[in-house]
Amino acid sequence: MKALERRRWAEAARAALEARQSLTRAYAAAVIPFDFPMRGVWIRPAGVGYGDEWNRTCRRLARYGINTIFLLSATAGTAHYPSAVLPPSEILRRYGDQVAACLKAARRYRISVHAWIMCWHLEGASSELIRKCRREGRVQTDESGRPLDWLSPADERNRTRMLQVVQELVRRYELAGVHLDYIRFASARADFSPAVRRRYESAFRRWGDRWPPLLSRREEFGRWKVSLVDDFVREVSRTVRALRPDIRVSAAVFPEYPQCVRDVGQDWVRWVKRGWVDFVCPMNYEASMNTFRGLVDGQVRLVGIRRVVVGVGVTTAACQLTADQVLERLAYLDRRGLPGIIFFDLDATLLERILPLCGFGAR
Numbered sequence: 001m002k003a004l005e006r007r008r009w010a011e012a013a014r015a016a017l018e019a020r021q022s023l024t025r026a027y028a029a030a031v032i033p034f035d036f037p038m039r040g041v042w043i044r045p046a047g048v049g050y051g052d053e054w055n056r057t058c059r060r061l062a063r064y065g066i067n068t069i070f071l072l073s074a075t076a077g078t079a080h081y082p083s084a085v086l087p088p089s090e091i092l093r094r095y096g097d098q099v100a101a102c103l104k105a106a107r108r109y110r111i112s113v114h115a116w117i118m119c120w121h122l123e124g125a126s127s128e129l130i131r132k133c134r135r136e137g138r139v140q141t142d143e144s145g146r147p148l149d150w151l152s153p154a155d156e157r158n159r160t161r162m163l164q165v166v167q168e169l170v171r172r173y174e175l176a177g178v179h180l181d182y183i184r185f186a187s188a189r190a191d192f193s194p195a196v197r198r199r200y201e202s203a204f205r206r207w208g209d210r211w212p213p214l215l216s217r218r219e220e221f222g223r224w225k226v227s228l229v230d231d232f233v234r235e236v237s238r239t240v241r242a243l244r245p246d247i248r249v250s251a252a253v254f255p256e257y258p259q260c261v262r263d264v265g266q267d268w269v270r271w272v273k274r275g276w277v278d279f280v281c282p283m284n285y286e287a288s289m290n291t292f293r294g295l296v297d298g299q300v301r302l303v304g305i306r307r308v309v310v311g312v313g314v315t316t317a318a319c320q321l322t323a324d325q326v327l328e329r330l331a332y333l334d335r336r337g338l339p340g341i342i343f344f345d346l347d348a349t350l351l352e353r354i355l356p357l358c359g360f361g362a363r
Contacts, residue, residue: 036338036341036360039065040070041343042070042344042345043071044072058111064355067111068114069114070179071113075121075122075125077129078125087126087129107174112176113176115169116252117169118181120162121149125149137193150186175247183252185229188264196225222262226265226267230270233276234274237277252311269303272304279339280309282310285318285319293332305336305337310338312326314326323353327358
């Protein structure tokens with residue numbers, strides 16, 4: 001107060017920050033420890049942990065009670081491990097096999113590792129590969145025919161390639177799970193590519209019809225698109241279980257259901273009920289606690305509490321949470337009895353400001 005009265009703004013700001021930090025520490029002490037069987041984090045190349053720092057990162061994660069890593073191992077356009085199917089990432093060229101390095105360090109600290117795969121998104125792909133995929137008609141397009149940097153699930157070459165990626169990872173590494181991401185269409189305005197048209201017309205024996213389909217057939221077309229994604233999830237599940245029955249299959253999914261079915265062809269409720277995935281990770285990246293709570297409650301009603309590992313967005317484009325906001329979410333999920341949480345994603349903020357207050361390591 002004296003700093004404010006004397007108009008010492010910098011001093012007042014520091015005092016306010018220190019007071020907030022003290023309150024957050026007191027709040028953390030009041031609500032912890034939490035009891036989640038799975039305490040996970042997504043780790044991607046832009047975050048902490050890649051390169052030659054795996055041992056240090058896993059040691060710190062274990063100290064803070066994290067017991068599961070969802071490691072970005074491959075996208076539709078590049079791999080962070082030596083792949084016979086996908087081109088190597090820059091990180092792989094510079095630092096070597098990231099899946100092997102992560103597993104070696106994680107094993108030392110009893111951390112499980114799930115291979116996170118971006119199924120259709122060409123993130124990290126070279127411009128040459130993107131141009132090649134466009135020339136070959138393998139990418140998704142919008143209604144006007146504009147190409148997107150996403151592979152089309154209607155093209156059999158793409159499906160075969162991504163299944164081969166799954167097979168490589170499962171055969172080569174002692175993984176605890178395979179985690180599917182971007183297992184959907186790019187948006188509600190995709191996919192109208194030649195590959196989709198060929199497959200759709202063949203399925204309904206309706207060649208040469210107007211394209212995109214007439215409004216009267218859009219509902220039929222939408223349901224059929226959903227089946228493309230469903231079929232691929234089923235194929236992945238069968239492939240994984242045939243090779244390693246002990247491995248868990250999961251998926252990162254949009255939180256609003258059934259809107260995600262209509263918009264991007266992602267029917268994750270069906271995937272759970274058919275047994276194709278063991279659990280889903282709804283990306284509940286919401287700044288509003290009321291909205292977050294409503295999403296979780298709805299998801300649990302749809303598939304049951306044991307099948308939901310909640311994604312908490314700490315530093316996402318849509319949502320940046322303070323430590324006390326994260327603790328509020330964890331306290332709610334703990335009271336509800338959720339089996340796990342997964343933070344998006346590992347960076348300095350999460351590692352240094354959030355995880356030390358979560359109390360997972362206090363067990």
